[in-house]
Amino acid sequence: MIRRELHMAQERFDVGGMTCAACQAHVEKAVCKLDGVSDVSVNLLSGSMQVTYDETALTDEDICNAVDRAGYSASPAVDSPGTAAGSTRAARALESPTKKLEEAARAMRGRLVTSIAFLIPLFYLGMGHMLGWPLPAFFGAPENIMNLALTELLLLAPILYVNDAYFKNGFKSLVHGAPTMDALIAIGATASVAWSIYGIYRIGAALAAGDIHAAHALGMDNLYLESAGTILSLVTVGKYLETRSKSKTGGAIEALIDLAPKTATIVNADGTESALNADDIQPGQVILVRPGETVPVDGVVLEGASSIDESALTGESIPVEKAPGDTVSAATVNRTGSFTFRATRVGADTNLARIIRLVEDANATKAPIARIADKVAAVFVPAVLVIAAVTFAAWLVATGGDVNEALTAAVAVVVISCPCALGLATPVAIMVGTGRGAEMGVLFKSAEALEALRDVDTVVLDKTGTITQGKPVVTDILPARRADGEAAISEKGLLKLAAALERNSEHPLAEAIMAHAEQRGIVARTVEAFQAIPGRGVTAHEGANRIAAGNAALMADLGIEVDRAQLEAFARDGKTPLFFAKNGALMGTIAVADELKPTGREAVAALDALGVRTVMLTGDNELTAHAIARLVGVGQVIADVLPADKERVVRELQDAGHRVAMVGDGINDSPALARADVGLAIGAGADVAKEGADVVLMKSDPLDVARAIELSRAVIRNIKQDLFWALFYNSLGIPLAAGVFYPLLGWQLSPMFGAAAMSLSSLCVVSNALRLRGFKPKS
Numbered sequence: 159m160i161r162r163e164l165h166m167a168q169e170r171f172d173v174g175g176m177t178c179a180a181c182q183a184h185v186e187k188a189v190c191k192l193d194g195v196s197d198v199s200v201n202l203l204s205g206s207m208q209v210t211y212d213e214t215a216l217t218d219e220d221i222c223n224a225v226d227r228a229g230y231s232a233s234p235a236v237d238s239p240g241t242a243a244g245s246t247r248a249a250r251a252l253e254s255p256t257k258k259l260e261e262a263a264r265a266m267r268g269r270l271v272t273s274i275a276f277l278i279p280l281f282y283l284g285m286g287h288m289l290g291w292p293l294p295a296f297f298g299a300p301e302n303i304m305n306l307a308l309t310e311l312l313l314l315a316p317i318l319y320v321n322d323a324y325f326k327n328g329f330k331s332l333v334h335g336a337p338t339m340d341a342l343i344a345i346g347a348t349a350s351v352a353w354s355i356y357g358i359y360r361i362g363a364a365l366a367a368g369d370i371h372a373a374h375a376l377g378m379d380n381l382y383l384e385s386a387g388t389i390l391s392l393v394t395v396g397k398y399l400e401t402r403s404k405s406k407t408g409g410a411i412e413a414l415i416d417l418a419p420k421t422a423t424i425v426n427a428d429g430t431e432s433a434l435n436a437d438d439i440q441p442g443q444v445i446l447v448r449p450g451e452t453v454p455v456d457g458v459v460l461e462g463a464s465s466i467d468e469s470a471l472t473g474e475s476i477p478v479e480k481a482p483g484d485t486v487s488a489a490t491v492n493r494t495g496s497f498t499f500r501a502t503r504v505g506a507d508t509n510l511a512r513i514i515r516l517v518e519d520a521n522a523t524k525a526p527i528a529r530i531a532d533k534v535a536a537v538f539v540p541a542v543l544v545i546a547a548v549t550f551a552a553w554l555v556a557t558g559g560d561v562n563e564a565l566t567a568a569v570a571v572v573v574i575s576c577p578c579a580l581g582l583a584t585p586v587a588i589m590v591g592t593g594r595g596a597e598m599g600v601l602f603k604s605a606e607a608l609e610a611l612r613d614v615d616t617v618v619l620d621k622t623g624t625i626t627q628g629k630p631v632v633t634d635i636l637p638a639r640r641a642d643g644e645a646a647i648s649e650k651g652l653l654k655l656a657a658a659l660e661r662n663s664e665h666p667l668a669e670a671i672m673a674h675a676e677q678r679g680i681v682a683r684t685v686e687a688f689q690a691i692p693g694r695g696v697t698a699h700e701g702a703n704r705i706a707a708g709n710a711a712l713m714a715d716l717g718i719e720v721d722r723a724q725l726e727a728f729a730r731d732g733k734t735p736l737f738f739a740k741n742g743a744l745m746g747t748i749a750v751a752d753e754l755k756p757t758g759r760e761a762v763a764a765l766d767a768l769g770v771r772t773v774m775l776t777g778d779n780e781l782t783a784h785a786i787a788r789l790v791g792v793g794q795v796i797a798d799v800l801p802a803d804k805e806r807v808v809r810e811l812q813d814a815g816h817r818v819a820m821v822g823d824g825i826n827d828s829p830a831l832a833r834a835d836v837g838l839a840i841g842a843g844a845d846v847a848k849e850g851a852d853v854v855l856m857k858s859d860p861l862d863v864a865r866a867i868e869l870s871r872a873v874i875r876n877i878k879q880d881l882f883w884a885l886f887y888n889s890l891g892i893p894l895a896a897g898v899f900y901p902l903l904g905w906q907l908s909p910m911f912g913a914a915a916m917s918l919s920s921l922c923v924v925s926n927a928l929r930l931r932g933f934k935p936k937s
Contacts, residue, residue, distance in 0.1 A: 166196060167213040171221065173205050174231035177327060177340050180539045181230065184336040188228035189221055201585050206235060229334035263401040269320045270398045273391040277384075280313040284384025300374035304365060307358045310383040314351070321390045337539040345543070346572040347389050350382035353565055357381050382565070389573050417489035418510060422454040423447075425498055443501050447492045455488050455504045462497030466490045513601060513856075526609055542575040542892070549896040570895035570907050574915055575888060583880035586927035591873035594933050599841070599856035600866045607852035611836045611870035616816040617765055617863060618808060618830070621776035621783065623823035624840055624860055625761075625790055626752040630667055632674040633733055634749035636724075650680070652746040655738055657682035659707040663696055667736060667750045695736070706739045713737050718744050732785030757861040758790045764864035764937035766791070775799055775807060775830075805829035821855075821863055838863060865935040872933050880923045887919045 176182055182202045189198045189207070194215030200207045209221055218234050225232035282291065283306060296302055318325075328344030331337050357376055364373035424434045425444040436454040439445070444460065447453055453466070465477035468490045477493050480486060486499055488508040505511065546568045553564035588605045595602055602608045622628050635653060638646040647655070657675040660668035661682040675682065685698035685705070694715065695708015706712060710720050718739050724747070728735045733751040737744060755761075762772050774792040776783050776799060783797035796807055804822075808830045811818045820827070820834035831837030831851045839851035840858045855862040891907070899905040907915075 166210055168208065168210045169218065170235040171207045171209065171218075171225075171232045172235050173200065173207045173225060175327060175330075176200075176202055176205060176230060177338060180336070180338040181331070184228055184331075184334075184338070185225055185230055185232075188224045192216060192220060192224055195221075204585070204589075207232065227334075229330050229336060263398060266394060266398040266401055270391070270394045272320045273317050273387070273394050276313050276316045277387050277391045280310055280317070280387045281384050283310050283313070284381065300370045303370075303374045303377035304358075304361055307361055307377050307381060307383075310381060311355075311358070314383045314387050317387045317390055318347075318351070321394060324390065324393070337543060339539065341539060342542060342572045342575060343389065343393055345546075346569045347386045349565060349569055349572075350386035350389070353561070354381045354383045354386070382569075385569070389569075393573075417452065418508075419452045419454050437505070439501055439504050441501050441504055444498055445501060446496065446498050447486075448496045449492055449494055451492050453486050453488055453490045453492065453499075455501045456508045457486055457499040457501045457503075459484050459486060459497050459499045462495055464495040464497050465493045467493050513596060526606060538575070538888075542572065545575075545892060545896065546571040553897065567895065567897045567906065571892055574891045574895045574907065583884055583923055583927075584877050586924050587873050587876045587880065587930065590927050590930040591869060591876075591933075594930055595866070595869055598862070598865060598869070598935075599859075600862055600869065601854040601856060602866075603852050603854070607836055608870050609874055610817075611819065611853065611867055612874045613817045614770060614819040614836060614867060616771050616773060616811055616818045618773045618775050618811070618818060618820045618834070619792065619860065619863075620804075620820075620822035620827050620830075621774055621778065621786060622752060624755075624821050625758045625774065625786060625792075626754055628752065628823065630670040630734075630750045630752050632670055632748060633751045633753075634728075635746070636748070637746040638744045646743065647745050650678070652738060652748070653678060654680055654683065655705060655740065655745060656707060656736070656748055658685050658700060659696055659698055659705055659738070661685075662688050662698075663690065667734060670750045671736070671748060704741055707736055709735075710737065713739065713744070716742065718742065720744065720747075726781075729779075729781035730785055732782045732789070734782075754786070754789055755858075755860055757859055760937075761860035761864060762791045764861060765867075766793075767936075768864060768867055770864075770867065773811070775804055805833045808833045819863070819867075821860070823858075838866065861937055864937040868935045868937060869933060872930060876927060876930055880926055883926075884919065884923060887915075891915060 173185055176185065182200045185207065186198045186200045189195055189209060192211070194212035195209060196212070197210040198207065199209075207225075211221070222232040222234075283293070293306075296305055324340045324343045324347070328338065328340035328342070331341050358381070361373045361376050364370075364376060418436060420436055421433050422436050422439055423446040424432050424439075425446050426432060431446060439455050445454065445457065447464075449464070459480050459482050461482060463479070463481045466480050466486060467477050468487065480497065485502075488510040503509075549571050550564045550568035553567045554561070557563045584605075588608065591608060592602050592605075595608075619625055635649050637649055637652050640646050653671075653675055656671050657680050660671045662685075672682070683700065685700045688696065688698040690696050691708065691712060694712040695706060697704070697706045699705070706716060710725060713720050716739060718737070720737055725735060728749050731751070733749040735747050735749045737747050739745060765772050771794070772792045773794045773796060774783065774787050774790075775796050776786075778786075778797055780795075780797045783795045786792075787795045799807060804820075804827060808818055808820055812833075812835070818834045819836040819838060820830045821838045821840070822828075822831055823840035827839075831839060836853060837851035838853040838855055841854055841856040853866055855866070893899065894905060895907040897906045
């Protein structure tokens with residue numbers, strides 16, 4: 159887990175000018191050098207940076223200046239949905255990473271169309287003679303070779319113009335001593351153009367000397383203008399396909415942002431209705447929601463009843479019934495009846511905005527596995543430039559000074575070595591994975607948590623609210639028997655007696671009895687001289703009758719004998735019995751239990767199938783705890799644990815060498831959630847627990863623990879695949895381009911094929927990550 163230090167601030171910045179993993183590494187290095195910075199995470203995909211720093215030693219301006227000095231631009235990020243205070247206007251005004259990528263794809267498409275339009279005739283003129291294509295006499299005749307050369311140069315000019323960003327960014331990075339992918343492209347294209355222009359001057363000199371055949375030979379063999387145009391165009395093809403694919407990775411975030419309606423129907427104080435922009439809703443206003451409409455903000459139902467589709471927020475497909483007093487959330491859909499509700503949380507305070515914030519925060523962080531790519535990228539481009547220089551020199555020596563062959567090999571090395579695939583491997587998988595998790599109702603707060611969950615071998619489950627519903631219900635109503643075998647009281651009579659006693663009690667078991675009585679239509683009678691006896695129960699008078707309710711200890715105090723065998727049977731089943739007496743005689747027993755969640759047993763079985771052991775942690779007594787454990791199949795039970803001791807238990811498991819995930823829902827679980835390697839909070843639990851956890855399970859379904867682990871493993875597996883193929887591709891492509899295999903096998907890669915292969919590698923990485931959008935857990 160991330161544990162922030164005192165006096166440390168965490169802020170996000172928008173970073174401009176990054177094009178590859180090397181850029182990302184240079185920005186991180188520049189900011190890390192600042193005194194007071196404890197952590198930097200740069201996201202190449204979204205063009206963002208998250209910095210944890212000592213706010214007493216640094217300012218936002220210091221950080222931005224450090225990025226500027228490194229050759230890039232930075233500015234504090236506009237408040238995003240969930241982080242902004244106030245209305246969602248800022249949220250809608252904000253350009254999400256996906257929208258930015260969509261705009262980048264449109265701009266890249268414009269560059270691509272222009273590049274292809276001029277490349278086709280350029281390629282025809284430059285390569286036609288090698289492919290046997292006929293050229294018009296205006297170009298093909300030896301005496302017209304200068305026409306051909308100048309026409310090729312004119313056709314290349316628009317391609318150079320629309321793709322000038324490669325040259326600006328590339329040479330800028332060289333000036334700052336931090337070469338990037340753009341530097342490789344710029345050097346390769348510039349070398350081809352410079353050698354070609356030199357060739358044009360030689361053609362002119364040969365023509366001036368009257369040697370037409372020498373001029374024609376120079377024009378056919380020494381012009382690389384079509385190579386420069388092809389390199390730039392193919393790189394742009396790859397960039398366009400890459401940005402278009404990347405724009406799909408944030409689909410889950412986009413879907414969430416688009417869920418909230420733009421208008422709402424407000425019920426005014428005089429009962430009239432009026433339409434209002436959803437951004438302008440204020441807490442306390444009364445809102446009407448009709449069937450088929452979307453709830454605009456969070457609130458509490460005042461009148462009416464309906465079933466609400468909450469699948470957008472929780473992933474749960476079954477609609478939830480809502481009645482007066484129930485809460486509703488923004489972006490949920492009203493399926494049946496109309497209702498009015500009072501707005502309680504609006505704008506960036508809604509559950510929807512909080513979910514968006516969690517997903518965006520997770521994408522802004524960096525998984526530890528990403529450090530591998532960062533370390534490689536930091537030295538990759540300089541190493542490639544050295545290899546290209548060595549290749550050029552080696553070919554000059556091997557060919558007896560043939561600059562054409564040497565330049566071809568060196569340029570091929572430069573353009574095939576783009577480290578884009580390395581830089582994309584982690585962020586695209588993290589973005590798609592966290593987005594898929596949000597769709598499933600599993601919210602990862604950080605990429606670190608997503609990776610750490612994969613290695614968990616022990617899951618500690620809090621009992622109440624996690625395995626069980628956390629709300630006791632009546633399970634048995636057993637009237638006592640007289641000596642003659644007749645019932646001392648009817649079942650309804652016993653429930654009436656219980657309701658009369660428990661109506662004034664605040665104990666959770668009393669609440670369960672009162673809820674059951676209300677369901678049965680029983681109205682509690684009034685009692686007198688009510689007295690609560692701590693640890694025992696309650697007593698009262700009902701007319702001339704003395705009545706009591708409580709545990710076996712209270713019955714013993716009253717001289718009433720209870721059935722010990724029955725008491726033990728209840729304990730074995732995880733039930734708590736309450737005994738009821740009247741005038742010193744036992745009237746009956748009502749058993750109350752915290753029911754299991756429907757998927758409790760399935761959740762434990764799913765964890766077992768994943769090779770993860772389960773431990774149940776509870777403050778209940780041994781008998782009750784083991785009864786619940788038997789029902790769900792938990793292997794180890796730790797009972798009679800005080801709230802303060804839960805953290806200690808987690809720590810002891812870690813000291814024993816286990817990677818521990820803690821699942822809980824209450825305030826008392828917060829220390830244990832913070833201590834665990836990964837803390838998972840039940841979505842219906844306390845806000846404090848959710849704040850201290852790394853993962854939030856929105857559906858409050860214990861089965862989602864196994865699903866979260868499965869997703870974590872799938873994402874990290876995907877990242878490893880991408881890193882492997884990116885490194886494998888470069889380890890094979892660079893020697894091939896350098897001509898290492900040429901003496902033995904005659905293999906050598908042209909710059910044009912190198913550019914195509916480089917673009918394809920990035921596209922493959924993004925496409926592989928997009929497979930996670932279809933992830934379906936086995937659980």
